[in-house]
Structure formats: structure tokens, C-alpha cells
Amino acid sequence: MLNNQTCLENLNTAIVDLARNDEKVIFIGEDIKAPYNGAYKVEKGLSELCPNRVISTPISEESFTGLAAGLAMCGYKPIVDFMFSDFMTLGFDMVLNFCSKYPDMYGRKLKLPMIIRSANGGYRGYGATHSQSMQKYFMGIPNVFIYEMSPYHDNKKVFERMFNRNKLCMFFEEKTLYTQKMFKLDKDEIFQLDYIGDNDNWAYISTRLNRADVSIISTGGLSNIALESALELLTDYEIEAEIFIPSQLYPVEISQILDKLIKTSNVVIIEEGTYGANWGSAVLSELQKLQQGRNLIEKINLLSSEAQAIPANTKFEKQVLINKEKIVDLIANL
């Protein structure tokens, strides 16, 4: 069953199940009620199942984030929908100055089970303010955890995991993934899928030959681009790549895959966010910490999108965003 689902169907099923099984789960966001069911239809079925727990809001991101935080304080489990992740900046004060502080600031450990989720990323010609990868702006905030949707992580488990944190979790959904199938490996006679770490945090895609030359660490949103790159590297350059995709992006839990990275000693970290002070930097910093100056990994390269506004013209957009050609080019020339 699961194998035939698209990522959107899997996500929608996950949150409908959560709402059905837990009366404290409550939904907040713009245009999320039936018949529209949210800009990406993630909320389909909720208005029929639990109309009192679907709060359709005005364009008031800061205050509906506050509304959610207030409900979370009262033991509810809000799932907040930001129509585009670009607009998450409008809720930033609530995230940094309240949700991040609340668990510690009052002198005892307090719970704030709350999820902010959003469509994220480019490749669809939406232009500079509707295409960004916003994860980097929310990293490094105490008590805030960053997750990303991937075709290899069942969303129901990921959402349960996030609520079990009892702190604010932010979930990023690459727009181009919604229509992609879950758990699909393009060439499954070549590639195989395994999991590593607590909560199966890392999806691990390797070739059946299992003699990787390079380790690609990728965000969930770039899963398909990473896989296509690995395929091209194998067929055109005879370079064997293995791919690691985490569900939890930040804090980075890299120790669980360190052995494998040391084995190839050649790591490429890819992400869609802009260059500089980004997820790759955070992964790199964790790797440095784990190596304790021992240089166990010979080569570490970071690849991201360019540091400029994302063009609406799809031909230009392709040049600015990270893509298969850039990844293959970098790795083939290492």
C-alpha cells in the first residue's frame, strides 16, 4: 500500500490519522478548510473529520503562531500550516522569543508540543519570495527542531516523533515532492534502501555493489536529485555514490553515520538553501567536532544554491538553484 502512495497522500493520511487518534491535535492556517483544504491539499478530509479543530485564519502569521503556542501551553497539539515557507519570517518573533524560550525561561522544564509545517523550495518558477528553502533561518535556535519531508520517511512516524519532542518542531516539505511516489528507488536493481540511527533518522541508499567512492549527504527535498546524480555518476563516470538523507535536519545527528563517511573519506553535503551559514555548515561543524582534529575524512565539500534572489524564469531559476548537473560536475572532478 505504502509503496503506491505519493508523498502528499502519505502526508495527508498521516495527519488525518493523527487527528482521528488524538483529540488534542488541532490545525491552524490560511485556507485550510474544505473545499480548498490548503494550498497543497495537505488538510484534505480534516474539515469533515473534526471541523472544530480546523481553524482557518486571516493572513496573520505572527498571531496565528501565537494562537498555536497558547493552545500548546494548554495541552493541545497544534499543527500550523504556513502556505509558503517564505512567510515563516512573519512568525519568527513567536518562534525565537517565545516558543524557543518557553521550555526553559520560567525556571522549570515546560512542554510545548507544536509543529509548524510548510511547503518549501523552488524548481517551479514561483520567483524570489515563493521559492526559498527556509530551513537555515531556523537552525541553531535552542528548543527548536528542524525536520524535512523525504520520500523515504513515513510521515506518520515523523509526526509522532516530532510531537514526542514536546517542543516546537518545524517541518519542511519540498513542493516538487508532493507528487512523487514514496519509497521509490529509480533503479532498484542497482540501489537499495536501509535505515540508520534512532527513529530510523537516516535513510541510506547504497548500490548493491556496496563499494562507495563518495558519500552524499542530502536534505529530503533533494532526494530525487541526489538519486539521479548517483545514477549518472555510476553510468557515465563509474563513480559509486551512497546517499544519506536525514528526517531530522537540525540538530544534526551525524555520529550515527560517521563510520560510513570515514570509509569513503569523501563527503559531499548538498542542500537547496542559499550559500553561507547554512545546513551544510552545521553538518560540517558537527563532523569537525566528531573528528576531534584527527582528519578522519579526507575530503568534505559543500554544495548549495547561489547567494542571490531566485529568478521566476525557470531557465534562470535552474542556474541559481542546486541541480543534478552541478552535483555530478563537482563529484566527477574531485
Add this chain to the structure above:
Amino acid sequence: MNKYTDNDLLLMLKIRYFELTLLDLFSKGLIKGTTHTSLGQEYIPVSLEPFINEKDFIISNHRGHGHFITLTGEIEGLLSEITGKEGGICNSIGGSQHLLYKNIMTTGVQGEGVSIALGHAFKFKLEKTRNACFVFIGDGTFGRGSVYESLNMASLYKLPYILIIENNSIAMTTKLSENMAGSIENRIKSFGIDYIKITSDNPDEIERHLKYPILNAKDKSTPLAIEFITQRVSSHSKGDDTREKEEIELINNNYWYNKLKKESSSRFIELDNLAKNEIELILEKVLAKKEAEFVK
């Protein structure tokens, strides 16, 4: 002048002496950081206290000591919190501006409380408990966009949301006339929210105006805004008062405490001494306590 009841007056006096104690401790360098005192505004929480029960929720702000003391009675816990002694209500992590105890919370960022209050009010509405969320803001907070987002949602969703505005006509050092076009009243009413203006500083008299509107907001789950026309007797925090001498003199002449002191009835003197002594005793006890330990 209307007669203040003994209970109201005693509480107002305790808040006054608590705030004066803090200013004194600051001037002696015994406490660090910052504090915002509610001198001049002591009567406001005292007027509301009869209508707030333990199941309601209260969100206060940077100028929240009076609210906290009135609604919890925890003077010793608050003073320990601010002085960094054992037994602080938030283990000395929250300090003056970040308090959470039972059903009252304060935050240090202007205009956050108005949004968080929506969540508490929404819970009361969902669970039909006939409670309300009370949220305190000042006139300066009306510069924040979250106020308008939240008023809109409180009205739209018909929430038991009671906004208390303490209009002391000054935001830090900027006068209301230099901060705001139009009026608070018109802004509130434009959202279809019931509005009450209070100009008295006598809780007993104020309570009569507020009783039915607050009951109505709770019973019918509907928002309400109460604007207190008040005055800030002290500076914004410690020593940042830029107002003209004449203006401060006028404010002092109009301060309930100074007016009562001038009359100097034996009842007032007795209550004044009672409050002063109680705060002094608490201070002595708190200063003798051990330093707080950092509980991570």
C-alpha cells in the same frame, strides 16, 4: 473623593512598597538588569481581581509586578526571583519580566501576549468552560501589528478574550500624542469589540462598571476591551524619565497615594504603615536567604 475599601487600599499600598523596594535595591546595586514599576497603576489589577478565578488565564507584560502580586499574593516568591535568592517563583531564570506561576504568565516582548492569549481563549471556547483569558497591554503596545491581528481573530472567533489596556499616555519616553494617530477606542471598536473606558482610580467604583461586561464576556464567549486612563508615576524603568518637571508634578498631585497622604486620615496612616512593614519584613527575610542555585 470616593472612599477606598481597606482591602483594596492595603493591596495597592503593598504593590507600591514592593515597587519602591525594587527601585531602592537597584540604586544600592543589590539587583541587576532592569525592572519596570507600576507606581501609579497599582489600582488596576486590584479592580479586576474579583472577576478573575483560578481557571481563567492571565497574560501580563514587562510591567507586571502589580498584576502578579494581586493575583497570586506571592510577594516573597517574586522578590526572591528578582533578587536571585532561593525560592524564586521561576528559579531566578525568569527575573522581573518572565514569570509563570499558576494561571498567570508574563513576557518581555511587547505584543506577544495578545497572540498567545488567543490560544488560551480558544481553549475556553472549545471546552465551553465560561472562563476568559485576560491580557494586559499598554498604550505603547498599539504600535505592534500583532495587536490588530489578534483583535481581529478574537472578534472573528468570538473568543472570551479580555484585553486590559493601561493607557498611561507614555511609551518609555515617547508621549502617546507622538505615537498614535486616532484613538484606542476607535481602533478597538472598528473590530466590533465591546469597549469600556475607566477613568476612576478607585477599585470599588471600577468594579461596579466591570462586573456585568466581564460576566457577559465569559458567559457568552465574546471579547471585551477595557481601557484604563491612568498615569505612570515613576520612570519607564529605573532612571529614564524625560518628562518636564511640571508634568511630573501634576502627575504626582493626581496620584492616589499622594492625595490620600495629604488627607492623612488615621485609617490611611494605619494601612500605609501596615503595608510598608509587611514589605520590609519580606525584604529582610528574602535578603537573609541563600543565593539561588542554577537549575538547568
